[in-house]
């Protein structure tokens with residue numbers, strides 16, 4: 046950064062959308078480019094994604110999945126094979142019509158998701174129950190032609206992993222769908238410190254072509270929800286359309302049972318909006334590219350920089366640590382490390398050296414802690430864990446405080462006006478009620494939670510017999 | 522695999538192209554899809570790429586580079602800004618003309634490489650010498666509209682990393698270009714066991730828009746060369762076109778000096794064609810997804826499978842090890858592990874258990890080695906190193922034996938007929954000679970080697986005063 050001052054960002058309660066834009070640009074997570082709706086993920090943003098990816102990839106492999114890579118481009122005729130699927134995706138795909146100077150005989154779309162490519166491949170390689178299960182995953186970029194876009198949250202192109210599996214039985218596919226949603230929830234809660242509600246999507250909101258969709262939903266600081274990961278049981282729909290059949294244990298041909306599941310760079314947007322504050326980002330220690338930043342105080346004085354570098358060298362095997370030895374003022378460095386959400390700032394100056402101590406400053410609370418030299422390593426480790434737990438607890442408290450029950454549409458609308466949040470309300474199961482709620486309030490059915498509950502007997506909209514409790518919210 | 526026999530592959534000396542196709546499909550590295558010219562990289566192939574990527578990414582980061590992610594799509598007007606660059610790439614880009622149902626006001630191409638995107642971003646973020654150097658890299662997919670394609674070697678879409686850097690001075694950019702070529706050579710030789718010749722491309726063969734291009738060239742089993750990695754010094758060309766200027770230490774505005782460099786999934790093709798044999802793949806231990814495969818002998822006998830699993834468990838922290846406990850015959854398992862190029866096969870049967878030993882079989886030489894139980898771990902470690910060195914030595918010997926000097930076009934053509942290989946021949950520096958050699962022989966100037974040599978005073982084509990020695994070859 047060549048600028049001499051950290052620029053102020055918009056107050057989050059004054060204008061949350063502007064606050065978000067300020068944070069993603071001023072913390073140097075992204076830059077815009079001349080490609081409408083796409084973003085450049087800068088080193089600091091990409092390092093966060095690499096850490097998330099590493100944590101998730103480990104879980105994906107631990108549970109027996111294998112990584113593969115499918116083509117970027119899908120022929121139109123292949124995409125059109127599955128009727129529900131094409132209806133869901135056709136309006137938002139980018140079409141390649143020319144290769145060099147030559148007009149193509151058939152248009153190709155840039156993958157919005159890869160079910161049809163996996164289906165075609167699975168048909169080739171699956172013949173017998175001995176070939177099952179097939180547990181594949183790919184890390185890839187996908188493109189969806191969105192009208193309005195925002196960095197991480199909704200972009201023409203985004204990065205994700207998409208898992209695609211084939212199973213012998215319905216039960217196995219069910220178990221896989223549940224397992225992968227559980228892994229997403231674990232990554233969100235344990236690694237990103239984002240509490241989630243697990244549940245099932247309504248028919249209206251499920252994935253195009255799926256039997257059912259499971260989802261994890263999280264709540265942002267501004268009271269809007271964000272879908273944070275989805276796991277779909279595809280049933281035998283794609284298998285029947287594409288002819289993915291196998292000889293089962295009794296010698297009969299039958300279609301495979303499939304799942305697919307995805308987790309995207311969107312989650313970085315969620316992490317920003319769940320933990321951030323008016324000073325900028327607050328990063329969970331588990332994925333922070335820099336966990337500790339050393340800021341030397343009075344660094345021109347003899348011994349200060351030497352002590353700072355010695356400390357960095359002694360700690361660098363146990364923690365991701367950097368030192369800011371630039372000629373900027375300490376105040377500037379404090380502000381910048383706060384903007385970038387670095388969990389711990391470590392201050393060391395002449396007096397600290399004399400007293401054989403350093404000062405640790407927590408990004409999340411601002412708390413200052415004097416630590417004797419011989420305890421630094423241990424204290425940093427425990428503090429990183431404390432911060433990780435503490436920001437999770439704070440986010441959970443926010444969600445609990447912003448989850449309310451509505452018994453009628455009056456309650457429902459009032460709560461939306463009063464800060465939003467999740468609204469728990471009963472539903473009769475009719476799509477007309479779901480449609481009308483959305484039309485009147487802009488809130489959508491986020492999920493039918495796994496942890497079943499009944500808060501009343503009547504649909505919040507029509508008053509008829511309620512079938513299920515739904516979490517409703519305005520959403521990103 | 523559901524088949525009961527490992528299928529025979531074509532003899533490599535009978536039909537090398539068919540042998541290659543057989544190996545990539547039967548070793549289950551790739552599958553074809555309905556997307557012309559694209560390939561599906563299957564789990565075994567992708568695991569190889571992940572290992573190569575991890576080794577290279579470590580070097581890229583160790584030398585101070587940061588990973589970023591740029592958009593997939595480039596507006597036509599942006600691509601056209603740099604004249605040489607667009608001339609080089611326009612004939613081979615894929616054009617997106619529609620988003621959903623809507624015709625775009627401006628066509629977008631799928632990136633064939635990302636110089637122009639980096640240039641645009643660098644213009645935004647570089648203002649002063651304090652902002653330099655910028656050392657960025659990205660791992661990405663790119664598309665080039667090739668007419669004829671072959672798995673890994675030439676595909677419409679491929680995976681790669683592309684580094685893009687900006688520097689204060691010409692010297693720094695030179696040093697960076699050299700450093701990155703050195704890293705590519707190290708990855709090829711140390712990790713992939715592929716010996717390379719380092720050198721400079723001729724003006725005709727250099728990257729579109731570069732000041733000069735460095736390359737590493739390797740020699741395949743069939744005597745054809747393969748460009749295995751390139752590093753370009755872009756000079757100030759892109760910087761001048763895009764206005765990437767900075768205030769230098771004397772307070773004057775000047776353009777940055779840039780480099781770019783790339784390494785692709787093509788290298789997997791090279792690895793196959795350098796080390797493979799009539800039984801299939803031969804993988805360098807450093808990147809083999811499975812380094813040791815345990816094949817139990819007479820596995821129905823009591824204690825055999827237990828011993829095999831116990832061995833796997835005791836070794837799995839020090840080596841990538843699998844066990845084939847399927848009901849296929851040992852002979853089938855031997856063939857399959859050879860096809861897949863697994864460096865070491867470990868056989869364990871009732872007699873071995875009695876004698877407290879196992880049998881190790883080298884994939885590269887077929888050599889069988891009896892090893893006492895207490896020495897297994899140590900022996901496997903040393904054997905993996907021996908194999909790594911031995912296949913490198915073998916490949917180097919092949920290159921040395923297939924590198925010949927030509928003093929005139931008679932020699933030149935004769936050597937091409939007699940097995941091909943590298944032809945070292947002097948060149949006057951005129952592009953007409955280079956063009957005519959290519960026209961008459963299909964051989965191209967692979968590089969002007971860093972290790973200078975003069976084998977004669979006269980250009981091999983025109984007989985005029987020679988300027989440089991060139992490595993010529995037919996190439997993939």
Ligand SMILES: [Zn+2]
Nearest residue numbers: 473478504507
């Ligand atoms: Zn209702």
Ligand SMILES: [Zn+2]
Nearest residue numbers: 949954980983
């Ligand atoms: Zn000449």
